[in-house]
Amino acid sequence: MTDVLTAPSIDYLALLPMIIVGVAAVVGVIVEAFIPRRARRGLQLTIVFAALVASLIILVSNAGIRVITGGLAIDGPSIFLQGLILVVSIVAAMLIAERSVDPAGDAFAPRVSSLPGSDEERELTRRGFAQTEVWPLMLFAVLGMMIFTAANDLLIMFIALEIMSLPLYLMVGMSRRRRLLSQEAALKYFVLGAFSSAFFIFGAALLYGYSASITLPGIAEALAAKPGESGLVIAGFALVVVGLLFKIGAVPFHQWVPDVYQGSPSPITGFMAAAVKVAAFGALLRFLYVAFGGTRWDWAPALWVVAIATMLLGSIVALTQTDIKRMLAYSSIAQAGFILVGVIATNPEGVAAVMFYLAAYGFATLGAFGVISLVREQSGGEATHLSKWAGLGRRSPLLAAILSLFMLSFAGIPLTSGFIGKFTVFEAAIIGDATPLVIVGVVASIIAAFFYIRVIVLMYFTEPGEDAPTVAVPSAFTTLAISVAAAVTVALGVLPQPVLDLVERADVFLR
Amino acid sequence: MNPENYIVLAGVLFTIGAIGVMVRRNAIVVFMSVELMLNAANLAFVAFARMNGNLDGQVVAFFVMVVAAAEVVVGLAIIVTVFRSRRSASIDEPNLLKY
Numbered sequence: 064m065t066d067v068l069t070a071p072s073i074d075y076l077a078l079l080p081m082i083i084v085g086v087a088a089v090v091g092v093i094v095e096a097f098i099p100r101r102a103r104r105g106l107q108l109t110i111v112f113a114a115l116v117a118s119l120i121i122l123v124s125n126a127g128i129r130v131i132t133g134g135l136a137i138d139g140p141s142i143f144l145q146g147l148i149l150v151v152s153i154v155a156a157m158l159i160a161e162r163s164v165d166p167a168g169d170a171f172a173p174r175v176s177s178l179p180g181s182d183e184e185r186e187l188t189r190r191g192f193a194q195t196e197v198w199p200l201m202l203f204a205v206l207g208m209m210i211f212t213a214a215n216d217l218l219i220m221f222i223a224l225e226i227m228s229l230p231l232y233l234m235v236g237m238s239r240r241r242r243l244l245s246q247e248a249a250l251k252y253f254v255l256g257a258f259s260s261a262f263f264i265f266g267a268a269l270l271y272g273y274s275a276s277i278t279l280p281g282i283a284e285a286l287a288a289k290p291g292e293s294g295l296v297i298a299g300f301a302l303v304v305v306g307l308l309f310k311i312g313a314v315p316f317h318q319w320v321p322d323v324y325q326g327s328p329s330p331i332t333g334f335m336a337a338a339v340k341v342a343a344f345g346a347l348l349r350f351l352y353v354a355f356g357g358t359r360w361d362w363a364p365a366l367w368v369v370a371i372a373t374m375l376l377g378s379i380v381a382l383t384q385t386d387i388k389r390m391l392a393y394s395s396i397a398q399a400g401f402i403l404v405g406v407i408a409t410n411p412e413g414v415a416a417v418m419f420y421l422a423a424y425g426f427a428t429l430g431a432f433g434v435i436s437l438v439r440e441q442s443g444g445e446a447t448h449l450s451k452w453a454g455l456g457r458r459s460p461l462l463a464a465i466l467s468l469f470m471l472s473f474a475g476i477p478l479t480s481g482f483i484g485k486f487t488v489f490e491a492a493i494i495g496d497a498t499p500l501v502i503v504g505v506v507a508s509i510i511a512a513f514f515y516i517r518v519i520v521l522m523y524f525t526e527p528g529e530d531a532p533t534v535a536v537p538s539a540f541t542t543l544a545i546s547v548a549a550a551v552t553v554a555l556g557v558l559p560q561p562v563l564d565l566v567e568r569a570d571v572f573l574r
Numbered sequence: 575m576n577p578e579n580y581i582v583l584a585g586v587l588f589t590i591g592a593i594g595v596m597v598r599r600n601a602i603v604v605f606m607s608v609e610l611m612l613n614a615a616n617l618a619f620v621a622f623a624r625m626n627g628n629l630d631g632q633v634v635a636f637f638v639m640v641v642a643a644a645e646v647v648v649g650l651a652i653i654v655t656v657f658r659s660r661r662s663a664s665i666d667e668p669n670l671l672k673y
Contacts (some may be wrong), residue, residue, distance in 0.1 A: 173582075175655070176655065176658075178658060178659055179612050179659050213630050218630075218633070218634050220639055221637075221638070221641070222637060222641065225641045225644065225645070229644060229645065229648045230651075232648055232652060233648060233651070233652070236652060236655065242659070243659060243660075243670060244670050244671055246652070246655055246659060246668070247656070247668035247669075247670055247671055248671060249652050249655075250601065250652055250653065250656050250665075250668060251668075251671075253648065253649055254595070254601070254604055254605070254608075254665065256596050257605070257608045257645055257649065258608055258611075260593075260610050261588075261591070261608055261611035261615065262611075264612060264638055265588050265611065265614060265615040265618065266613040266616070267634075268584070268615045268618035268619045268622060268631075268634075269618070271619060271622050271626070271630065271631055271634070272581070272618065272621075272622035272625065272626070275622075275626035275627075275628060275630075276630065277630050277631075277634060321671070322671040325671055326671055371593075430594075545590075
């Protein structure tokens with residue numbers, strides 16, 4: 064063994080956006096430890112927004128950089144997806160910062176360790192306690208997501224997966240209302256998440272055994288150098304892809320999605336639904352295109368099955384849901400299936416289409432969960448049961464119109480971002496010889512359109528029930544977040560060309 | 575000794591861990607089974623590093639150990655919170671979220 068570990072040359076400018084977010088997260092933890100409670104919220108908000116905006120500015124000024132530095136590849140897809148993660152996180156941070164829609168304060172328990180319904184909790188609520196740990200956790204999650212999309216090496220990908228997931232497990236369990244549901248969701252998410260990351264790392268071990276390299280280009284070289292079947296490659300590929308498909312929420316690895324989406328605080332659900340999907344699809348694209356791009360016909364059939372099952376099961380099961388958060392969870396499973404169609408296209412058009420779809424879906428989801436957090440029961444909790452939403456269009460026409468916009472975008476109706484997203488994804492799949500998949504996709508979108516339209520019908524054409532919910536008046540944070548989401552949804556539907564040009568210029572992976 | 579035996583052992587440990595996650599009821603035992611799976615991956619990495627003649631696999635093993643430790647911190651925090659509010663560490667008992 065004559066190998067010596069040499070220090071890799073690192074391009075710090077290219078990594079600066081990630082470094083800023085990481086440092087800000089650590090500073091956030093120090094603030095939690097040393098700054099008096101009263102001053103923390105303002106300080107944490109400043110740190111979070113400053114870090115995310117600064118990181119975004121540097122990322123934009125870096126947009127021309129194409130470099131592989133250490134285990135990270137800074138190329139078109141990673142820069143676009145990191146920018147998308149940052150923008151989505153800024154909007155999500157506005158939703159998380161909201162504290163005037165719930166009469167008791169923000170969406171999070173005053174002290175997460177206190178027992179639900181205990182005297183301690185009531186006392187803390189009465190004294191207006193608020194915990195601010197959620198901010199550094201959020202920054203760590205954003206850091207993990209950014210690294211995940213750029214990871215060019217299975218070890219870095221695994222570490223990023225964990226940096227992204229561990230804070231999310233905790234954030235899921237922090238809800239102020241319905242704590243038992245929230246804790247149950249956290250437990251389920253954690254156990255299944257840890258299980259799937261064990262699959263990922265064991266698969267990485269098998270691929271390392273085959274190719275003697277943990278970098279994605281190294282694996283591609285080994286595959287090209289020794290063609291032919293090998294048990295190590297098939298098993299390793301399958302295990303790694305299981306780990307990635309779990310994060311995406313594709314069938315049959317979707318069981319956690321409805322429970323976690325329903326149990327988490329709504330702002331966190333919106334953040335997870337939008338940002339985690341972006342990061343996980345970024346990693347899946349890079350893994351499939353860079354390491355296994357040369358063996359497309361060996362793995363495409365397996366992913367065809369997953370994509371078809373995901374689209375159909377997500378759309379059909381969503382029909383029977385009675386809780387709006389759970390319905391949106393199944394809708395997100397179906398949307399993951401549509402995005403997978405773009406992944407299977409395995410051409411540059413597919414990469415561009417997936418990136419556009421992720422942008423369209425991310426903003427519509429954030430907006431939808433922002434709206435959900437405003438509709439409250441008399442007791443103060445969220446009114447998530449669909450029957451409560453009957454007749455909402457008559458009492459709050461603006462709110463119902465905005466939610467209808469997001470629903471139409473999910474359903475893929477023209478003049479919304481969802482239509483352009485579905486169109487580009489299906490177009491790429493036809494170019495990539497996956498026409499049957501497109502046919503299934505169109506059928507699934509028709510089924511899915513039914514339950515999206517049902518919400519609109521419920522809001523406008525149904526008599527309100529006895530215990531009608533109230534619509535809370537939000538502060539500037541949520542108002543701005545929902546406005547941005549609605550504006551992007553309309554803009555990407557009416558004038559998509561600038562963004563389409565952007566993703567087309569950013570659709571090549573560095574190898 | 576033939577390093578392939580270690581790979582077989584890693585596969586067996588991984589399978590035992592995976593079965594443990596699926597059949598055991600207690601959250602702590604499920605969690606231990608996940609750790610067993612991670613350590614099976616470590617063993618495979620180190621054995622493959624020996625077979626491939628480079629050090630990458632050994633480096634990975636160190637990182638996986640750190641990740642496993644971080645996972646314990648978060649996992650036990652969640653399990654203890656659930657235990658405190660339900661007086662039970664069973665995976666099956668929390669069943670408010672369904673359908």
